Amino acid sequence: xxxxxxxxxxxxxxxxxxxxxxxxxxxxxxxxxxxxxxxxxxxxxxxxxxxxxxxxxxxxxxxxxxxxxxxxxxxxxxxxxxxxxxxxxxxxxxxxxxxxxxxxxxxxxxxxxxxxxxxxxxxxxxxxxxxxxxxxxxxxxxxxxxxxxxxxxxxxxxxxxxxxxxxxxxxxxxxxxxxxxxxxxxxxxxxxxxxxxxxxxxxxxxxxxxxxxxxxxxxxxxxxxxxxxxxxxxxxxxxxxxxxxxxxxxxxxxxxxxxxxxxxxxxxxxxxxxxxxxxxxxxxxxxxxxxxxxxxxxxxxx
Amino acid sequence: xxxxxxxxxxxxxxxxxxxxxxxxxxxxxxxxxxxxxxxxxxxxxxxxxxxxxxxxxxxxxxxxxxxxxxxxxxxxxxxxxxxxxxxxxxxxxxxxxxxxxxxxxxxxxxxxxxxxxxxxxxxxxxxxxxxxxxxxxxxxxxxxxxxxxxxxxxxxxxxxxxxxxxxxxxxxxxxxxxxxxxxxxxxxxxxxxxxxxxxxxxxxxxxxxxxxxxxxxxxxxxxxxxxx
Numbered sequence: 165x166x167x168x169x170x171x172x173x174x175x176x177x178x179x180x181x182x183x184x185x186x187x188x189x190x191x192x193x194x195x196x197x198x199x200x201x202x203x204x205x206x207x208x209x210x211x212x213x214x215x216x217x218x219x220x221x222x223x224x225x226x227x228x229x230x231x232x233x234x235x236x237x238x239x240x241x242x243x244x245x246x247x248x249x250x251x252x253x254x255x256x257x258x259x260x261x262x263x264x265x266x267x268x269x270x271x272x273x274x275x276x277x278x279x280x281x282x283x284x285x286x287x288x289x290x291x292x293x294x295x296x297x298x299x300x301x302x303x304x305x306x307x308x309x310x311x312x313x314x315x316x317x318x319x320x321x322x323x324x325x326x327x328x329x330x331x332x333x334x335x336x337x338x339x340x341x342x343x344x345x346x347x348x349x350x351x352x353x354x355x356x357x358x359x360x361x362x363x364x365x366x367x368x369x370x371x372x373x374x375x376x377x378x379x380x381x382x383x384x385x386x387x388x389x390x391x392x393x394x395x396x397x398x399x400x401x402x403x404x405x406x407x408x409x410x411x412x413x414x415x416x417x418x419x420x421x422x423x424x425x426x427x428x429x430x431x432x433x434x435x436x437x438x439x440x441x442x443x444x445x446x447x448x449x450x451x452x453x454x455x456x457x458x459x460x461x462x463x464x465x466x
Numbered sequence: 467x468x469x470x471x472x473x474x475x476x477x478x479x480x481x482x483x484x485x486x487x488x489x490x491x492x493x494x495x496x497x498x499x500x501x502x503x504x505x506x507x508x509x510x511x512x513x514x515x516x517x518x519x520x521x522x523x524x525x526x527x528x529x530x531x532x533x534x535x536x537x538x539x540x541x542x543x544x545x546x547x548x549x550x551x552x553x554x555x556x557x558x559x560x561x562x563x564x565x566x567x568x569x570x571x572x573x574x575x576x577x578x579x580x581x582x583x584x585x586x587x588x589x590x591x592x593x594x595x596x597x598x599x600x601x602x603x604x605x606x607x608x609x610x611x612x613x614x615x616x617x618x619x620x621x622x623x624x625x626x627x628x629x630x631x632x633x634x635x636x637x638x639x640x641x642x643x644x645x646x647x648x649x650x651x652x653x654x655x656x657x658x659x660x661x662x663x664x665x666x667x668x669x670x671x672x673x674x675x676x677x678x679x680x681x682x683x684x685x686x687x688x689x690x691x692x693x694x
Contacts, residue, residue, distance in 0.1 A: 377545035378572035
């Protein structure tokens, strides 16, 4: 296509939007609300997911050894565990460290308590490995593996938490995908409607164009421009809006409820929007293009 | 230039619009196609522009054989034909200049050519000073001249005029017909579908008469045949 033709199509596309302003605005509005919701879900989901990961990584499994096990055997068990892909971190906690930790958490005056016991560690035989997993849903299977290892006396894990967290994650994921897909379909439908009205309004002009010898793509181009522009405007607005709102909410929450920060940290707006902005633009322009492309193909056959 | 061989057109509803038509129009000819409504004139025009395809037979226009024409070649073929309609079919929201330029835009003529050719074409049809006017500010005759300029601007090999004088008074009708004759004198093939008995009789051109989908007469320097 020539530059002058492309420019002409572009101007005609803008003209279409102006001539058909109410419907164009309705289409922009639907895409805005669709992508706003999409962005909102994304912000919540990503933060939720990162919070879950923080919680998941803090869910640990402890492995205790049989009495009188040698240090070589403990190292051997450690090596066997390390070979597994699910393992995120593996830390050795010696009996002394365990006792120190226990004393610190239990007694008002841990120094005195530790002195009282002297060298006689009440938690002798309590050396352990503390393991965190990359994916909590694999926990049950992994615990089975640990229990099968020679020299392992017992494995302690929190089954309930692990199961419910991974289930919640899955449900939230499916529900958001479902809502977003429905909204996308509604957007495509509305763009298609807007374009159809545009085509109907310009029916005579299109007929003349074709009789004069306009190629199909030349007839379609202004409508594609119209759809893409609607999609573009419809995606820029919610991204800008969300960026502003997200930043404000985070600042407010962090300032007001400082305690939340100790539980989990929000993902910074810049990091979040470096993904959300291009994805939203792509979706907006994509549905604009798809909606107008399908509609013109249906209505503008030679 | 235009050749129809055993062309029949039967609409899905069962109406036979054309029945075994043979027409051969040479380059540079001026031909009237006449007939009352229902004779198949409109169908013939639609066939020549490949808006519809014949149920039987073959059509050739400006070197394009319709039976071998791919969909993407249809626009190329149509660029060889300039069409003029009874109701002008100008774009109401555009000026005279833009209406003529539109014909060049849609076939992707570079802007610098458009700027040169559109004023030249408006001068030819005597509307150079009205280039800023909108169609509704023009008389019927002026509107048809704009339509003629639009049909001519792409330098077609054939001008196909569908009842070009149908909405015009005798004076304006003659102006348009005289312009068509001038265009024809310069070598463009002109096909005029019309009801206008007076003009057909006065111009002494080739006249093809259709009745109920059949050619009942095809004579050089002919006249309007009154049916009944």
